[in-house]
Amino acid sequence: MTPEEFREHGKRVVDWIADYLASIESRPVRSQAKPGDVRAALPEHPPEEGEPFDAVLADLDRAILPGLTHWQHPSFFAYFPANASGPAVLGDLLSSGLGVQGMVWATSPACTELESLVVDWFAELLGLPAHFRTDSRGGGVIQDTASSASLVAMLAALRRAGGQGQRRTVYVSSQTHSSLEKAGRIAGLADGDVRAVDVDEHTLELDPGQLDRLIAEDLAAGAVPAMVCATVGTTSTTAIDPVRRIGEVCRARGVWLHVDAAYAGVSAVCPELRWINDGVAEYADSYVTNPHKWLLTNFDCSVLWLADRAPMIEALSILPEYLRNSASSSGEVIDYRDWQIPLGRRFRALKLWSVLRYYGARGLREHVRGGIALAGEFAELVAADSRFELREHHPFGLVCFRPLWPGLSTVDANAATLALLERLNDSGELYLSHTKVGEHVLLRMAIGAPTTEARHVRAAWTAIQEHLDFA
Amino acid sequence: MTPEEFREHGKRVVDWIADYLASIESRPVRSQAKPGDVRAALPEHPPEEGEPFDAVLADLDRAILPGLTHWQHPSFFAYFPANASGPAVLGDLLSSGLGVQGMVWATSPACTELESLVVDWFAELLGLPAHFRTDSRGGGVIQDTASSASLVAMLAALRRAGGQGQRRTVYVSSQTHSSLEKAGRIAGLADGDVRAVDVDEHTLELDPGQLDRLIAEDLAAGAVPAMVCATVGTTSTTAIDPVRRIGEVCRARGVWLHVDAAYAGVSAVCPELRWINDGVAEYADSYVTNPHKWLLTNFDCSVLWLADRAPMIEALSILPEYLRNSASSSGEVIDYRDWQIPLGRRFRALKLWSVLRYYGARGLREHVRGGIALAGEFAELVAADSRFELREHHPFGLVCFRPLWPGLSTVDANAATLALLERLNDSGELYLSHTKVGEHVLLRMAIGAPTTEARHVRAAWTAIQEHLDFA
Missing domain, CATH: 3.40.640.10 (Type I PLP-dependent aspartate aminotransferase-like (Major domain))
Known part of the structure; x- marks a missing residue:
């Protein structure tokens, strides 16, 4: 691929990523793929002859996207965030391009x-x-x-x-x-x-x-x-x-x-x-x-x-x-x-350098404070609903909580919590994960993506309440 | 950075990389920087306020490029190649963008x-x-x-x-x-x-x-x-x-x-x-x-x-x-x-997938065969000059050889070979590395960059001969 071909295809890839990021909310957060789905959608053998780069992009849409769990989705609340940002991605691109x-x-x-x-x-x-x-x-x-x-x-x-x-x-x-x-x-x-x-x-x-x-x-x-x-x-x-x-x-x-x-x-x-x-x-x-x-x-x-x-x-x-x-x-x-x-x-320093410069100390602080504020807001919603127990002390972006399941034994309550988690994640509306503290399974709501706004947090809470009602 | 801002800056970064790759031959292969040069060209403290992304690109030209050894340069013959290619860089960009x-x-x-x-x-x-x-x-x-x-x-x-x-x-x-x-x-x-x-x-x-x-x-x-x-x-x-x-x-x-x-x-x-x-x-x-x-x-x-x-x-x-x-x-x-x-x-598989598809088996074979053929050509040049000893068996892209330095002890010959190596690398025309086999220091000419052509290999040999004459 010559530099001129790279220029042309590269801009198409940038457009593809920009479109992906702009439309990410329309996708289910957690992939709905079953084991083997992605592989079955792709050829079993490698190509003998080269293919145009556009064929790769086409297969990305067709075969790869349905198999992705979208970590950059504003309603991704599982594990911990894996923040990406424009300046970081471009810093990484520079690293790849310089080689x-x-x-x-x-x-x-x-x-x-x-x-x-x-x-x-x-x-x-x-x-x-x-x-x-x-x-x-x-x-x-x-x-x-x-x-x-x-x-x-x-x-x-x-x-x-x-x-x-x-x-x-x-x-x-x-x-x-x-x-x-x-x-x-x-x-x-x-x-x-x-x-x-x-x-x-x-x-x-x-x-x-x-x-x-x-x-x-x-x-x-x-x-x-x-x-x-x-x-x-x-x-x-x-x-x-x-x-x-x-x-x-x-x-x-x-x-x-x-x-x-x-x-x-x-x-x-x-x-x-x-x-x-x-x-x-x-x-x-x-x-x-x-x-x-x-x-x-x-x-x-x-x-x-x-x-x-x-x-x-x-x-x-x-x-x-x-x-x-x-x-x-x-x-x-x-x-x-x-x-x-x-x-x-x-050359990983390029991406961190890009981030520190583009956001500056002030921008980084705003980002962290924003996540903590949203977590505080979510915790208040949980605390206000007597069907849930909030785990106190959430100094960062993570809030742990559990439905109380009155009348259920601890074992059954844990199973019910995990079943609720599966239903929520199957819905594609949000993605949560879980942990265990002592005898109890807790749900983990980890907030911190740069695109997450109050409306996503509130929608997550509504979904959790609705799926609990349904249980 | 919004998706639209990413689109705009991303295209500028793609242009920057395409321009870099198109002009790479005009740069000295091995950085001519002295320890501390790069750091001294950059601010000692991180910025309090965010800066435009273009400021990062400007500093890349001003402060970073002079401190780079250009691994993608067609006259980079040191160590082993670290091939990059358009489809690989774009596959990696997709990995970063999907996050x-x-x-x-x-x-x-x-x-x-x-x-x-x-x-x-x-x-x-x-x-x-x-x-x-x-x-x-x-x-x-x-x-x-x-x-x-x-x-x-x-x-x-x-x-x-x-x-x-x-x-x-x-x-x-x-x-x-x-x-x-x-x-x-x-x-x-x-x-x-x-x-x-x-x-x-x-x-x-x-x-x-x-x-x-x-x-x-x-x-x-x-x-x-x-x-x-x-x-x-x-x-x-x-x-x-x-x-x-x-x-x-x-x-x-x-x-x-x-x-x-x-x-x-x-x-x-x-x-x-x-x-x-x-x-x-x-x-x-x-x-x-x-x-x-x-x-x-x-x-x-x-x-x-x-x-x-x-x-x-x-x-x-x-x-x-x-x-x-x-x-x-x-x-x-x-x-x-x-x-x-x-x-x-x-998601590293994206870059390997892009490469295997874009080049196909045939394109990959051509690339490897091309490197081996150039190494064969270089070895013939060395073998034809009685001032050098060629190390036989070079089944791949690496050719090892040494000047014979008639009249010098092994220790002095090794020092002379290393001094020749330094002069060659200081010239910026090419970049070689060395090894030691038994008592002898050998020069290593590793061919295999996709942009390396016969003219680069011949120019390298000419430079080696000229710097030897000068010694």
């Missing part, structure tokens, strides 16, 4: 230097400490996901802790994201050595006292405690672990503190929400938050910061001859390949 | 089903065995890089081998990509347990006899041999390990065989190159190749196949409540989150 590979500084200096700059900008916007800046001993890096970022943090923590060949332990809670258990498995920890610390049964916050006791027990048994993961905004209910008190335990015990703020961390662009990071500046060895969830930057863009990059680089750096170069040898540059699991890397 | 997240089937069925389809198509195009297809016990998946794919394969192999808590070993050669050693570290293997098998000093192929002896030794010492990595087209010189003979050893010893064909595997779209995979059908437990290197698909797109997906899923699957859904419980669908390190995933 550079930033594994080391020398393979495209701008890829590394813009990334260092934007993660420093972003740390400033969130009020994170100066020792997370790339001109300090620490620094920031863009990863694909918080899962990968937490794995990198764990590998750095294990490196710092030493004790290879001994039993090494990591501490989470029942509310910690499953990626931490997965990271422990990947890193070769024995089953059970990712230890679950108790949580407060009401707030679901990790108990620092029990953490300290578990660490002491493990130390007494000869283990090497390597890392604690505290969460700011858990996936299930956006609970906030007491980072400061956990940090005090970590400091006293010499254990790495990783803070997983994948969803909620970006909200600290608003000064009134900086309290969520209390203790981070003093105690966190690493911190991750995802602009690709709630900050208008399309997937994938997760930012990991470290207070000291050295253990990570010791854990991940291997230098074969074919990657040696004078810039790396000089020690004057960052080679981000040593800050991540893969070797190769996209 | 869906395919962590499980239910979160966008088309994301999973199109991926299964295109990896099956791709296996067919490469002549890979039917048991790599997703409708078998095995299956394929798109990863970000071969590094991650090889890590996933290693985790599956470790799972199958069992023996957690015992010493577990993995076998590579001195020519194996560094990502395998990195994967071993990540997976918690002890230093030294990624064992380097000898290679033939001429061909650099892994020695199956010594592999068998090492495995026997390790077994006798109580270790659990878990995986062997054979490479089809090593990074240094594109050597091809004897997969069949290695496979026989693996089969006899019950050890997982992973085949890393990251660069060269895609060339099997040409039937006359299928010999490179001799033994794969019979013996390989996993196989990886990267469309994002030499097959016109922009980074990131690496395809991993497995003969049996079960050990991988056992190694990587964790199911928290908030990801449970009826489709997953039915067992009728693939949830690709269990096939990779991260949880979230982009």
Whole structure:
């Protein structure tokens, strides 16, 4: 495809996306496809001869769209948002079009230097400490996901802790994201050595006292405690672990503190929400938050910061001859390949840079505040209906709640809640997900798409009420 | 940014990329920036107020372009190619614009089903065995890089081998990509347990006899041999390990065989190159190749196949409540989150689908054959100049060679070769990289960009000759 053909087809693709976004509300939020539908609509074998690009666009309409769950739909309230935005998509397009590979500084200096700059900008916007800046001993890096970022943090923590060949332990809670258990498995920890610390049964916050006791027990048994993961905004209910008190335990015990703020961390662009990071500046060895969830930057863009990059680089750096170069040898540059699991890397900084510039700090704050306000409005609607129980404390965009189902046992009530969820999602009007707290299944209403307005939230509540009436 | 604003700015970005690609030859291939140059050209702090998107494009020209090494330049001959192409970039743009997240089937069925389809198509195009297809016990998946794919394969192999808590070993050669050693570290293997098998000093192929002896030794010492990595087209010189003979050893010893064909595997779209995979059908437990290197698909797109997906899923699957859904419980669908390190995933299949359709099997073969033909032409030029030594066997697009530097010691000759390399790269006319074989530094000329023509290869050779004359 020549540059001129790219110009022509590219504009058609831009039009296609603009039309898609403009008409997204007319589509069912969750795909109504059955397993195998999409594949059955496409040829079984690859083409021998090339086809015009328009044939791809035609099949997109015919075969792919019916199989999509529309994450950018204003009535998508499941999981957490996966915000996209025009400037992010265009930043990503620039990355694809430039086609550079930033594994080391020398393979495209701008890829590394813009990334260092934007993660420093972003740390400033969130009020994170100066020792997370790339001109300090620490620094920031863009990863694909918080899962990968937490794995990198764990590998750095294990490196710092030493004790290879001994039993090494990591501490989470029942509310910690499953990626931490997965990271422990990947890193070769024995089953059970990712230890679950108790949580407060009401707030679901990790108990620092029990953490300290578990660490002491493990130390007494000869283990090497390597890392604690505290969460700011858990996936299930956006609970906030007491980072400061956990940090005090970590400091006293010499254990790495990783803070997983994948969803909620970006909200600290608003000064009134900086309290969520209390203790981070003093105690966190690493911190991750995802602009690709709630900050208008399309997937994938997760930012990991470290207070000291050295253990990570010791854990991940291997230098074969074919990657040696004078810039790396000089020690004057960052080679981000040593800050991540893969070797190769996209120019992801372009999309975050586009977003931070296009919206500015003010625009980002408005976006976050807008989501929180809508969540507050939704919570009031739930609280005003005695057939529902609202889960209190919803500091961000997520509201958890459940129908009370008077007269039903807990088991039957849970089944009824899940059946209600299926009916709602089958309707195509909105998409919710669920979680379980204690014995109860709760519905999760996660608000935060840039296109979600009060009318979508109110319509969702009406649909929930109507489907409950119907039950 | 509204859909209409996206339409307007999007077309400007498409124009910008088309202009960039059309004028790329006028730029120095390797960035001439010094450490810190790019960052110094940009504001130290993020903007408080939003800026127009055009300001981003203006800074791209002013501050970013001078800091780019142009991987899509027709005279980029360093490392391996990182092909981009119009249909791939547009497929990626569609992925960004749709903004869906395919962590499980239910979160966008088309994301999973199109991926299964295109990896099956791709296996067919490469002549890979039917048991790599997703409708078998095995299956394929798109990863970000071969590094991650090889890590996933290693985790599956470790799972199958069992023996957690015992010493577990993995076998590579001195020519194996560094990502395998990195994967071993990540997976918690002890230093030294990624064992380097000898290679033939001429061909650099892994020695199956010594592999068998090492495995026997390790077994006798109580270790659990878990995986062997054979490479089809090593990074240094594109050597091809004897997969069949290695496979026989693996089969006899019950050890997982992973085949890393990251660069060269895609060339099997040409039937006359299928010999490179001799033994794969019979013996390989996993196989990886990267469309994002030499097959016109922009980074990131690496395809991993497995003969049996079960050990991988056992190694990587964790199911928290908030990801449970009826489709997953039915067992009728693939949830690709269990096939990779991260949880979230982009709709990467769109770009590979676009490429396979736009070029067709015929177009892909022409592209690969064109690169090989140019490499052959370049090799003839080197062979005809008695001041150079050509490294024989260059079955793909990479040619390795060195100036002979008569009268210089090996150490001085190597220094002179590296100095020549620096001068060439400083010239901006072309970009080469280097490797070391035995005592000798070799220059690596990797041909394979879709825009590279015979005139670029001849001009590169002329530049090399001229800079040698000047030395």
